[in-house]
Amino acid sequence: MSALPHAARSPGRLAIAGGAPVRSPDRPWPTWPQPAPGAAAALAAVLDSGRWAISSPRCGGELYERRFARLFSQYLDVAHCVPVDHGSSALVIALESLGLSHGDVVLVPALTWVATASAVLRAGLVPVLTDVSPETGCIEADGLDLDVDPGAVIVVHWSAVMADVPAITAAVDSRGIVVIEDAAQAHGAQWLGRHAGTIGRLGCFSMQNGKVLTCGEGGAVVTDDEHLAGVLEELRADSRRYRSDEARPGELDLVETATVQGANFCLDEFSAALLCAQLGMLDAQHDIRNRNYARLGELLADVPGVRLLCPLPQQNRISVYEAPIVFDDLPEGRSNRDLADALTAELGVRFYPPREPLDRSHLLRPSTKPALASLAQRFHELHRGRHFPHAERMAGHAVLTHHSTFLGDEEDMVDIAAAVAKVVAANEGGW
Known part of the structure; x- marks a missing residue:
């Protein structure tokens, strides 16, 4: 027996x-x-408090930035957390900490936000795009082009699904290639009990306004590598690390260790304080979203040719960022953008297609920056003749909605499933 309302199976004219x-x-x-x-x-x-930044003189108690670093490390069960001002900054300093040479190659997914690739260029390296799995939207071990001699691979956990980081690590470890996890969309997701961001050598997070853990703008790098943790601190605080002793009143908590030249990517105290508070309710929100995501998957089983993107069996916990509904067969003459607009009209909340693959993105144009000329030339040379059919298909057949849509109740999921069924069943006259 179908779980959908009868009206969804016998639709009238679409709201659009x-x-x-x-x-x-x-x-x-x-x-x-x-x-x-x-x-x-x-x-x-x-x-x-009189302390609005980690570079402010000592007065009072512990900095919120230090408190968040400790709390987030405990949450993820990882040794070190270095907060930064943005997720993009996290990627930049993670790459810089590896000591790669100017112009070295870094593999990145073709299906992701532009910052994953532009951060590589900001670090003086060359991104080489990699096609994704047709099932998960993430890169996989078999798809890596190791002939370009990469120094690192950035693995993005996409939408609600984790990539198989252990398999990717096994494929590249013997060649000295470092795996960095871009977990900007995966706070709290787990692979066989291990948190996203803690499986590779380094894990990068974004706390931008739309993320499941947010302070407006913020980020963090996590690692179990004590040496890299110290280097990361310098890279984000103008070559300064936290001092090992306790600062006296009026002194800074930072000392100029200067083993590597850094820049200022520090997280401010207001953002850090907000993250400390927000982290406390993250898991409760995960429970609501994940329960609703599972229920929507059950309801969509009644809609032919439509499915949610499902994680691999090893992913024992999901973190819904943008929930991807995949339309394996698009209605005649309609694109997934048409479907997204129709769903938005039916439901009163935004649905939208994924971004185009990065090889077609107008946001990834390194040749527009003269200082990147040599990197841009190599970037374009390395991408001649490359195609990304799986990324193209996912970008052309999925429809996304923000994770806040899943913070409601089962009735909301029934509405979404009914709207999907209505849109799929609409004939030409219904549009």
Whole structure:
């Protein structure tokens, strides 16, 4: 027996064409971001503390930046966490910490946000795009082009699915190639009990406004490598590390160790305080989202040719960032952008297609920066004749919605499934 309402199986005219929507406009969706109960108090504490940055003179107690680093390390069960101002900065200093030579190659997925590739260029390296798995949207070991002699691989956990980092590591480890996890979309996801971001040599996170753990703008690099952790501290704080002794009043908590030239990518105290508060409710939000994601998958089983992107069996916990609904067979004459617009009209919450693969992205144009001329030339040379059919198919057949859509209840999932069924079943006259 179908779990969907009868109206979804016998649809009328679509809302985008003037018909009645599946969901009444007076039923709001959950909003994002959602401040944690202690967020306002934490921000007020910073305001009154006299310390708004880690480079401020010592007064009072522990910096919130240090507190967040400790809490996030404990949450992930990893030895070291170095907070930064953005997820892009996390990628830059992670790459710089490896000591690669100017112009070395780094493999990155063709299906991801542009920062994964542009960070490689910012670090003085050359990104080489890699096609993704048609099942997960993530890169996989068999698809790596090792003939370009990469120094590192950036593995992106995409939307709600983790890549098989152990298999990728096994494929490259003997050649000295370092695996970096871009876990910007995967806070709290787990692979056989290990957290995303802690399986490779380094893990990078974003805490941008839309992420499941957010402070507006922020990021972090995590690692179990004590040497790299110290280098990362210098790279993000103008060649300074945290001192090993306790600073006296008026002194800085940072000392000029200067083993490597750094820059200023420090996380401010307001953002760090907000993250300390937000982290406390992350798992409760995961429980709601993951329960609703599973329920939507059950409901969509009644809709031919439509499925949620499913993780591999080793992924024992998902972290929904953008929930991907895959339309294996698009309606005649319709694109996934058409479907996204139709779903938005039916439900009153935004649905949208993935970004185009990076080889077609107007955001990835290193030749527009004269200082990147030599890297840009090599980038274009290395991509002549390369094609990314799986990334193209995923970009052309998936429809995404933000994770906040999954912070509601089962009735919301019924609405989504009903809208999907209605859009798929609509004939030409229904549009």
